[in-house]
Amino acid sequence: MQVSSYRKRYSFLIASCMAVSLLLSSCGVKNETSKTQDMKPQTEQVDSSTGSSDSSTVKDSTAPGDPESKVIASIPERNIYMYGLDNGVELRVGDLVQQYDWIYNTPRGIEPRLAVKDYDGDGHNELAVILYVGSGTGVSLEELHMIEMEEDPKLQDRQFMENDYLDQVNPAISFKPIKEAEELIAEVKVGSKKTEVIMKKYYDHDEFGAVRKQLGIRDVVGFSFDDNNDIKARFGVPFLFEKIASPQYFGDLNADVSYHDGQFTLSNFEFIAEENL
Structure with a gap:
C-alpha cells in the first residue's frame, strides 16, 4: 500500500511539473512575439513638399502633378x-x-x-x-x-477644326493639267503666282488614269511655331487620279495662322513644289 501511494504522489508531482513547464513556455513565446513586433520598422509616407509624415495615407506617385508623373x-x-x-x-x-x-x-x-x-x-x-x-x-x-x-x-x-481650315485652303489653290502622257504637267496657281509642276518619275498615265479636277488636301496637315511663337500651317498637296486610290503628293501649301474672337484665319498662302517628281 505504501508503494502504491508513493507512486500516485510521484505521478501527480510529474504532471504538475509538466503543466508548469508548458505554461512558462507559452508565456515565453508570447513575450518573444511581442518583442519581435515591437522591433518591426514603422513605415511612413513622407510628403516631400512639406517634410511632414503620414503613416495612414499613401500618396500616388504617378498621379498628375506629381514629380514622377509623365x-x-x-x-x-x-x-x-x-x-x-x-x-x-x-x-x-x-x-x-x-x-x-x-x-x-x-x-x-x-x-x-x-x-x-x-x-x-x-x-x-x-x-x-x-x-x-x-x-x-x-x-x-x-x-x-x-x-x-x-x-x-x-x-x-x-x-482649329478640319472643316474650318479646309474651307479656307481649297479656294486658295487651283490647278489645271497642261499635259497628260509620258509625264504630267500642271499649272498650280496660288493668288497671282503660278507654278509649273512636272510629274514624271512617280507618274504612269496608263496605271493612274486621268487626273481628277479636285486636289486631295486633307491627310497631311502640320502646324509649327516660328522664333516669335507665331503659328504656321502646312498642307500637303496631292493629285487625285481616276484609277488609283492613293493621293500623289507634289508639294506643300504654307500659310500663316492668326487667331481672333475664338476663330482661326489662314493668310499669306505660298505653294512650294517638291523636287524630283
Whole structure:
C-alpha cells in the first residue's frame, strides 16, 4: 500500500511539473512575439513638399502633378505643365487644372508643343497647343488648339477644326493639267503666282488614269511655331487620279495662322513644289 501511494504522489508531482513547464513556455513565446513586433520598422509616407509624415495615407506617385508623373510638354518658366493620361491629358497652368480628351500619343512618338503669346491682341496671353494625332501611309495629321488662360471661362479650349481650315485652303489653290502622257504637267496657281509642276518619275498615265479636277488636301496637315511663337500651317498637296486610290503628293501649301474672337484665319498662302517628281 505504501508503494502504491508513493507512486500516485510521484505521478501527480510529474504532471504538475509538466503543466508548469508548458505554461512558462507559452508565456515565453508570447513575450518573444511581442518583442519581435515591437522591433518591426514603422513605415511612413513622407510628403516631400512639406517634410511632414503620414503613416495612414499613401500618396500616388504617378498621379498628375506629381514629380514622377509623365510630363509630355511644359513651359517651366510660366509654370505650365501637361501630363499624359490613359484617356487624354491634364493641363496645369499655375493653380488651374483642366483635363482634355486629346490624342497625344501615336506610333511616331511626337510629343505636344506649346507656346504662349497674346495671339488675339486683347492684352491677355493664350496658350497654343500643337498635337500630333495621326500617322500612317500617306497620313500625317496635327491639331491646333488655343487655350484661354486669363479670360473666363479659364482654360477653355478652341480647336482649329478640319472643316474650318479646309474651307479656307481649297479656294486658295487651283490647278489645271497642261499635259497628260509620258509625264504630267500642271499649272498650280496660288493668288497671282503660278507654278509649273512636272510629274514624271512617280507618274504612269496608263496605271493612274486621268487626273481628277479636285486636289486631295486633307491627310497631311502640320502646324509649327516660328522664333516669335507665331503659328504656321502646312498642307500637303496631292493629285487625285481616276484609277488609283492613293493621293500623289507634289508639294506643300504654307500659310500663316492668326487667331481672333475664338476663330482661326489662314493668310499669306505660298505653294512650294517638291523636287524630283
